[in-house]
Amino acid sequence: MIKVIVNGACGRMGSTVVDAVMKDSELKLVGAVDIVGGMDAGDKAGCGKTGVIVSTDLEATIKETNPDVMVDFTQPSVVFNTASIAIKNHVRPVIGTTGLTDEQKAQLDALGKENNTPCFIAANFAIGAVLMMKMACEAAKYMPDVEIIELHHDNKLDAPSGTALVTAEMIKQVRESHKQGHENEKEKLAGARGAEYDGMRIHSVRLPGYVAHQEVIFGGLGQTLTIRHDSIDRTSFMPGVVLACKKIMGLNAGLTCNLDNIMD
Template structure:
């Protein structure tokens, strides 16, 4: 039996590429979508997916009333993501989160809901393989070098700061060890905000400018030596598709909340 999938944000930049990937996957069936501006339309026609009817709903409640599906892929915005995820979990539907900008408090609520409903959530800040490798390499480096900071780059219209990629990396590195803060905020002179933000014990800086899509940089420093690990994405959403397809396939193999694509990969 194919895994029945509904995608929230199916007509967006990343969501549309994933919709095509799911529609072409032999083990999946794309049965519905959530996209407020295209509600009432046929996703198969909107994205030229071929024959068939894939209804687009305005909201998660309507989709849950009229559809039966196994996995919700959440690819919208932070303000609507929590409602979508919690509603799906309450109905016993496993969920893959690709939405950027959810906080640690959000994830605590999601984990509680998943545990209560005995369902599964796989939250991935970035589905690209190169990001997965950067996360793993950064965790290795943080074991030996406590002096590090993160720089998060994105296009000028990205509304969440830091990005989901940066939040996830900060979370993971803080579990290894927090980054050294050589001068405390109280002792700083000048404009304190220029030093970035302290996120789970990790110093993070966000840059928002034209010319960037999504990039993340982890910089580690020791006396007279420096290590820089960096991921840069291009203009296409294609790098995120294969990782998201893997997440859909694997989200039902555990219970509760897992974070990071590597948690379901064999390293």
């Protein structure tokens, strides 16, 4: 059994993770941490009593429960710190928060190697989203004109989304860089053509009624190819989170990114 603690266990994603860990036969929930503690971790998750009481002290919980893995879907502003604490205590972080800087990622990689501990970060744990990103790379080889539209609920703070940025980064690796659109095109209203990334354009829609959606559109002579992923429920991420908790046990020390690198 792989021993798992969940940081941010009372948040919306955290409590969904608590539920998923409880339901998996190879994972065992040994600890839960959040800003407010005291209740059973299963109460928020709606999965019945787990016997694990939410603590407010991550490091104490680690020392007490000796976990293999820490799952963390909290805010970008705190996750670097919690991941560092975990790694220094030889606990493997599985991180679902986007927004860490490249420098922070490099530091986690170094810290992981120093402490002989693997660390895993994915921008998106939904298998359909991972397939979308892989397909987008394949298509970009043959149809190099591409734009990304991502659509999220209107409580999302960052634009573009982490998934959109990772998608654009991945496409950049396989696509000859070029500016798209007409060379004389003009924005009559600033921002109309979206954000630019290596000549590609990214557009961020924010509306109530959306959860997490993305389209990658490729244009060619007389044709377009569109790949769209719709995620309407946090449960769509759970198979990926469970997979990561298992696969991280066999990863090399240091940082590994993105689900497709641990899929068979």
